[in-house]
Amino acid sequence: MVRALARRGFAALLVLAVTLAARAAPGGARSLLLDGVVRTDGAVVAVGERGAILLSQDAGETWRAIPCPVDFALTGVSFADASTGWICGHGGVILATRDGGRQWERQLSEESSETIFLDVVALGPQNVVAVGAFGVVRVTQDGGRTWASPSTPGEDAHLNRILADRTGALWLAGERGVLLRSVDRGLTWERGAAPEDAPSLYGLLRLGSGELLVHGLRGHAWRVTADGQVADVAIESPVMLAASCRLSNGTVLLAGASRWFFVSEDDGHTFRRITLPLTTAVAELLPLPDGRVLALGEAGVAILRLPPRP
Numbered sequence: 001m002v003r004a005l006a007r008r009g010f011a012a013l014l015v016l017a018v019t020l021a022a023r024a025a026p027g028g029a030r031s032l033l034l035d036g037v038v039r040t041d042g043a044v045v046a047v048g049e050r051g052a053i054l055l056s057q058d059a060g061e062t063w064r065a066i067p068c069p070v071d072f073a074l075t076g077v078s079f080a081d082a083s084t085g086w087i088c089g090h091g092g093v094i095l096a097t098r099d100g101g102r103q104w105e106r107q108l109s110e111e112s113s114e115t116i117f118l119d120v121v122a123l124g125p126q127n128v129v130a131v132g133a134f135g136v137v138r139v140t141q142d143g144g145r146t147w148a149s150p151s152t153p154g155e156d157a158h159l160n161r162i163l164a165d166r167t168g169a170l171w172l173a174g175e176r177g178v179l180l181r182s183v184d185r186g187l188t189w190e191r192g193a194a195p196e197d198a199p200s201l202y203g204l205l206r207l208g209s210g211e212l213l214v215h216g217l218r219g220h221a222w223r224v225t226a227d228g229q230v231a232d233v234a235i236e237s238p239v240m241l242a243a244s245c246r247l248s249n250g251t252v253l254l255a256g257a258s259r260w261f262f263v264s265e266d267d268g269h270t271f272r273r274i275t276l277p278l279t280t281a282v283a284e285l286l287p288l289p290d291g292r293v294l295a296l297g298e299a300g301v302a303i304l305r306l307p308p309r310p
Contacts, residue, residue, distance in 0.1 A: 031048050031049060031050070031052045031054075031300055032048050032049040032052075032297070032298060032300070033046045033047065033048035033049075033052065033054070033283065033284070033296040033297060033300055033301065034047060034048045034049070034073070034074065034075050034076075034283045034284070034296070034297075035047050035048075035074075035075060035076045035077050035119070035283065035284050035296070036077060036284050036286050036294065036296050037077050037078060037079055037085075037286070038286050038287070038288065038294075039079050039081075039082050039085075039100075039101075040079070040081055040082045041082035041100075042057075042059070042289070043055060043056065043057050043082070043100070043101070044056040044059065044060055044286065044294065045077055045079070045085070045101050046063075046077075046296055046301065047074035047075070047076070047077045047087055047089070048073070048074060048296075049073050049074075050071050050072075050073065051068035051069075051070050051071040051072060051073075051074060052065070052068070052074065053065070053066040053067075053068050053074065053087065053101070053104065054066065054301075055101055055102075059288050059290070059292070059294075060286075060288070060294045060301055060303055061303075063301065066101060066102065066103075066104065067103075067104075068095070068104060069095065069104060069105065069106050070089070070091065070093050070095070070106065070109075072089045072090040072091040072093050073089055073090045074087050074088070074089040074090075074093075074095075075088060075089050075090070075116075075117060075118050075119065075132075076088045076089070076117065076118060076119040076120040076130070077120065078120050078121050078122040078128075079101075079122055080122040080123070080124050080125045080128075081125065082100055083097075083098060083099060083100050084096075084097070084098055084122070084125045085097050085100075085101060085122060086107070086120050086122055086128050086130070086144070087104065087120070088117035088118070088119065088120040088130045088132070089116075089117055090116050090117070091109065091110070091115070091116075092108065092109055092110025092115030092116075092117065093106065093108070093109050093110075093117070094106075094107050094108035094109075094117065094120070094130055094138070094144070094147075095107060096143075096144050107144040108138070108144070108147055114133075114134060115132070115133075115136060116132045116133040116134075116136070117130045117131065117132040117136065117138075118131060118132040118133060118158065118159065118160055118161075119131055119132070119159075119160065119161050119162045120162070121162045121163065121164060121170070123164060123168075123185055125143060126140070126141055126142055126143045127139075127140070127141055127185050128140050128143075128144065129162060129170060129185070129186035131159040131162050131172060132158070132159060133158045133159075134156045134157075134158065135151075135152055135156050135157055135158075135159060136149075136159070137149065137150050137151075137152055137159065137186065137189075139185070139186040139187060141185070148187065150186065150187050150188060150189065151189075152172070152180055152189040153180065153189060153190065153191055157174045157175040157176050157178045158174055158175040158200075159172050159173075159174040159175075159178070159180075160173055160174050160175065160200075160201065160202050161173045161174075161201070161202060161203055161204050162204075163204040163205075163206065163212070165206060165210070165212060166206060166210050167210075168183075168185075169181055169182065169183050170182040170183075170185065170186055171192060171204055171212060172189070173201035173202065173203065173204050173214060173216070174200070174201060175200045175201075176199075176200060177194055177195070177196075177197070177198030177199060177200065177201060177216075178191075178194075178201065179191065179192040179193070179194040179198070179201060179214065179224075180192060192224065192228070193224055193228045193229065193230045194214070194224075194230065195222065195230060195232075198216070198220065199216050199217035199218055199220050200216050200217050201214055201215070201216035201217075202215065202216045202217070202240065202241070202242045203215040203216065203241060203242060203243060203244045203254075205244040205245065205246060205252065205268075206246065207223065207246065207252070207267050207268045208246065208250050208267045209267055211223045211224060211225050211267075211268070212224040213233070213244060213252065213268045215241040215244060215254060216240065216241060217240050217241075218238060218239075218240070219235045219236070219237030219238055219239060219240075219241060219256070220235075220241070221233040221235050221241060221254070221271075223268055223269075233268060233269070233270070233271065234270070234271075235254070235262055235271050236273065237256060237260055237262065237273070239256040239257040239260050240256050240257055241254050241255070241256045241262075242255065242256060242257075242281075242282065242283065243255040243282050243283060243284050243285045243295075243297075244285060245285035245286065245287045245293060246287065247287045247291060247293070247306075248287065248289060248291065249291065250265070250267060251263055251264070251265055251306065251309075252264040252267065252268050252271075253285055253287075253293060253306065254271065255282035255285055255295065256282075257281055258279050258280055258281055259275070259278075259279050260273070261273065261274050261275070261276050262274070263306060265309060274306070274307060275307075276304050276306070276307075277304075278295055278299065278302050278304060280297060280298035280299040280302075281297050281298045282295045282296070282297040282298075283296050283297040283298075284296040284297070291305070291306070292304060292305050293305075293306070
């Protein structure tokens with residue numbers, strides 16, 4: 001729910017996200033957090049409402065707030081390596097770091113209420129793609145010195161999530177069932193395989209087989225196979241499936257609205273519901289090397305451990 005409301009920038013529902021964020025100290029580990037990443041050096045960076053940037057060096061046990069040059073909601077973060085990363089957010093803002101996230105500078109700021117970036121992916125130190133509301137796409141091939149604005153066949157749909165598959169192709173999941181694919185690092189896009197009646201989409205996950213797990217509203221999910229075929233995944237859930245991750249042992253975890261979690265031990269072919277000690281909405285799931293999972297969302301940061309397999 002949080003991921004779809006605050007991160008996606010839907011105006012009517014953003015009021016809820018701002019209210020939730022105001023209940024916690026700005027920049028604290030209990031602020032409303034909307035995205036995060038485990039870097040190649042093991043450090044964790046999380047971002048959220050009112051310019052919150054948090055850094056953890058101990059797998060989420062403790063956090064420190066990092067100064068941010070803006071107070072917009074920050075919605076996406078991605079690192080090319082342990083030193084070089086980007087953050088995107090509302091107000092057409094893209095921030096960059098070259099020192100591992102200790103300092104961030106404003107690299108792009110379109111200062112428009114209609115420019116809302118919702119996700120970003122760093123393909124390398126020079127190649128970055130940011131996407132967002134109303135079909136916005138920005139691409140840099142020179143580390144952020146210049147940004148191109150390619151068009152997509154998604155029209156004005158909100159583009160919620162971007163992901164690179166194991167071949168290097170980029171995928172976009174968006175509103176109204178939009179699923180797009182690029183094989184040239186985001187410069188051109190084509191429609192990918194998706195059911196005709198697909199609802200709005202909020203998540204993409206690489207499975208161990210190389211297939212993609214796509215998920216969204218009303219508990220809908222399916223796998224996109226290597227040859228472009230679509231296979232439905234049965235999940236007994238009426239709720240939004242907003243976040244997903246794959247653990248080091250191959251287990252796949254899906255999170256939806258409050259208290260709804262699902263696991264798969266067969267690489268996303270089937271799922272079962274499990275109970276975890278978290279009752280607030282989740283925006284992002286980050287797997288840790290020791291099998292635990294960081295859940296980011298309404299409650300800030302929660303550290304989860306999955307129950308043993310039955």
